[in-house]
Amino acid sequence: xxxxxxxxxxxxxxxxxxxxxxxxxxxxxxxxxxxxxxxxxxxxxxxxxxxxxxxxxxxxxxxxxxxxxxxxxxxxxxxxxxxxxxxxxxxxxxxxxxxxxxxxxxxxxxxxxxxxxxxxxxxxxxxxxxxxxxxxxxxxxxxxxxxxxxxxxxxxxxxxxxxxxxxxxxxxxxxxxxxxxxxxxxxxxxxxxxxxxxxxxxxxxxxxxxxxxxxxxxxxxxxxxxxxxxxxxxxxxxxxx
Amino acid sequence: xxxxxxxxxxxxxxxxxxxxxxxxxxxxxxxxxxxxxxxxxxxxxxxxxxxxxxxxxxxxxxxxxxxxxxxxxxxxxxxxxxxxxxxxxxxxxxxxxxxxxxxxxxxxxxxxxxxxxxxxxxxxxxxx
Numbered sequence: 114x115x116x117x118x119x120x121x122x123x124x125x126x127x128x129x130x131x132x133x134x135x136x137x138x139x140x141x142x143x144x145x146x147x148x149x150x151x152x153x154x155x156x157x158x159x160x161x162x163x164x165x166x167x168x169x170x171x172x173x174x175x176x177x178x179x180x181x182x183x184x185x186x187x188x189x190x191x192x193x194x195x196x197x198x199x200x201x202x203x204x205x206x207x208x209x210x211x212x213x214x215x216x217x218x219x220x221x222x223x224x225x226x227x228x229x230x231x232x233x234x235x236x237x238x239x240x241x242x243x244x245x246x247x248x249x250x251x252x253x254x255x256x257x258x259x260x261x262x263x264x265x266x267x268x269x270x271x272x273x274x275x276x277x278x279x280x281x282x283x284x285x286x287x288x289x290x291x292x293x294x295x296x297x298x299x300x301x302x303x304x305x306x307x308x309x310x311x312x313x314x315x316x317x318x319x320x321x322x323x324x325x326x327x328x329x330x331x332x333x334x335x336x337x338x339x340x341x342x343x344x345x346x347x348x349x350x351x352x353x354x
Numbered sequence: 355x356x357x358x359x360x361x362x363x364x365x366x367x368x369x370x371x372x373x374x375x376x377x378x379x380x381x382x383x384x385x386x387x388x389x390x391x392x393x394x395x396x397x398x399x400x401x402x403x404x405x406x407x408x409x410x411x412x413x414x415x416x417x418x419x420x421x422x423x424x425x426x427x428x429x430x431x432x433x434x435x436x437x438x439x440x441x442x443x444x445x446x447x448x449x450x451x452x453x454x455x456x457x458x459x460x461x462x463x464x465x466x467x468x469x470x471x472x473x474x475x476x477x478x479x480x481x482x
Contacts, residue, residue, distance in 0.1 A: 119446040126449070126456035127465075128440055216460035268367055270374065281366070288365040292459045295409075295438025302441035310409070 131303050132208065152197055153185040161224075162200050168226070169196060169332060192330075198248070198351035199330045202301070206252065206347055207334055209296035213289060218267040220338045227335040230342050232321050233257055238283075240290040240315045241324070244298060246308030250349040251326050252297070254290050260341045261286050287313050326350050357381045357474060360401035362392035362418065363436065364410040368459070372405060372436070375463035376470070389413030393421055396428050402474050405457075405466075408437040408448075416448060423452050432473040436461070 156162050163185060170188040189197065207224055214222040238261050240254045256264070265285035266273040276282055290313045298310050323346045325331045331348040359381050361372045366387075373383040384399050386392040390413040396404060404422075408415040415435065422428045432454040439445075440458040449456070454473035457465060 119442045122446045122449045123440075123442050126445065128442075128445065128456070128458060131442075213460045216462055265367075269370055284365060285367045288367045291365070291409075292438045295459065296440065299438070299440040299444075302443065307441070307443075312409075312411075 132205075132300065136304075149186050149189050150182075152194070153182050153189055156189075156197070156200070157182050157185050162204060165203065165332070166196065166200055169199075195330045195349075195351050199332055199347070199349050202248070202250070202297075202349055202351075203332050203334065203347050205300045205304075206293070206297045206345065209293045209300070210254075210336065210345060213293050213296065214338065217289070217292070218264060220267060220341075222336045222338045225335050225337050227333050227344070230335045230337065230344075233344070234319070234321070236317050236319045237321075238286060238315060239318055240286050240313050242290055242294045242313040243311045243326075244294070244301075244308040245311075247306040248301070248308055248349060248351050249326055250329065250347060251324060252290070252294055253324060253346040254286070254293075255321075255344040255346065256286070256341070258282075260343055263341055264289060283315050287315050323348060357403065357470075358384065358399060358401045359470065360384045360386065360392065360395050360399060360404045361436075362386045362389065362395075362404065362410070362415065363407040364388055365407075368407070368436075371463075372466065375466050378463075379467060381470075389415055389418030389421075392418050393428075396422060396431060397425075401431065403470055404431055404433045405436045405470075406433055408435065408439050416451070419448075419451050419453065432475070434469055434473055436466075 156166060166185060166188050170192050211222050214220045233255060237255055237257050241251065243251050261282045262273050262276060265276055265282040268285045268289065269281070294310055294313065298308055301308055323331050323333055325348040327350065329348040329350040331346065334345045336343050336345065359376055361369050361383055363369050364387050369385045373385065376383050384395050384401060386395045388410045392406065406415045406419060415437065419433060422431065422433065434455045434457055435448060435453055436457050436459065438459040445456055455469045457469050
């Protein structure tokens with residue numbers, strides 16, 4: 114619970130109001146001991162959360178039938194409450210990425226089903242950051258070298274061909290992940306899950322598999338803008354066991 | 355009117371974005387990559403305004419802020435925190451350390467300019 118004085122300070126500095134998704138996560142955390150029906154009720158209010166839950170728990174599509182509360186409850190029963198944390202955290206992360214693209218790159222990023230985008234088979238960039246505290250997890254942004262160049266150029270307001278070194282590109286992609294992860298962690302803290310962040314590391318790999326945290330639940334998200342595509346992986350151990 | 359602004363951030367990208375935004379307004383920007391370099395630059399350059407990141411290697415922004423406020427020659431310098439950290443409890447804690455303002459990354463250039471203009475005392479602007 115955020116107290117009044119703390120919220121007043123935030124408003125004085127013009128910070129954004131706490132997003133509804135954070136409020137929802139707080140509610141979901143509070144409902145850890147609630148029955149599945151109550152948790153399902155919170156999820157079913159949000160079509161995107163519902164769609165992601167069913168996508169994660171039903172790898173094969175059931176023909177696009179509208180989801181009802183019973184389907185959500187069944188999915189929760191099969192997967193356990195860990196997936197609820199992953200849903201809520203993934204939601205915060207996705208919003209942080211879209212907001213950062215919109216403000217820093219003036220680019221509208223759209224979430225899409227990961228199966229709608231071809232995987233990256235060649236060597237590509239991965240920027241990884243870990244968090245630990247009340248929850249533990251790992252975030253990875255995956256993108257091609259060309260996407261990295263485009264993002265760096267947009268962040269710096271320069272033409273792509275003017276980037277003089279891969280250092281500029283790497284620094285820009287790393288800072289992008291730093292900003293996204295910082296926003297995500299701030300929202301987690303406001304939701305009652307304070308964690309600290311490691312410094313982002315950037316490397317190249319041809320492996321396209323997600324790296325998971327021990328006993329964690331994971332999700333791969335995909336995004337597209339008019340000129341780029343990228344993947345965002347999150348793996349979470351909600352109770353930091 | 356030329357204001358001297360010290361940008362303390364470990365990201366080259368952010369320092370470049372800040373420098374480009376402020377140079378449009380005829381500001382002179384000095385850069386430092388961590389709190390230790392930032393303290394030295396503050397003492398040497400006597401900037402009109404400091405933009406300060408929090409998470410940095412060598413010395414973080416909160417430690418640098420504490421040291422600035424302990425130094426009689428530097429403690430009056432206006433500071434705007436410029437960071438991705440926006441957790442309410444942390445912002446509230448840092449606000450008590452004597453900052454002028456707080457700007458969360460990602461930010462728009464016009465937000466930076468607006469906060470910079472508000473943070474620098476009028477007599478400094480007149481003298482600059």
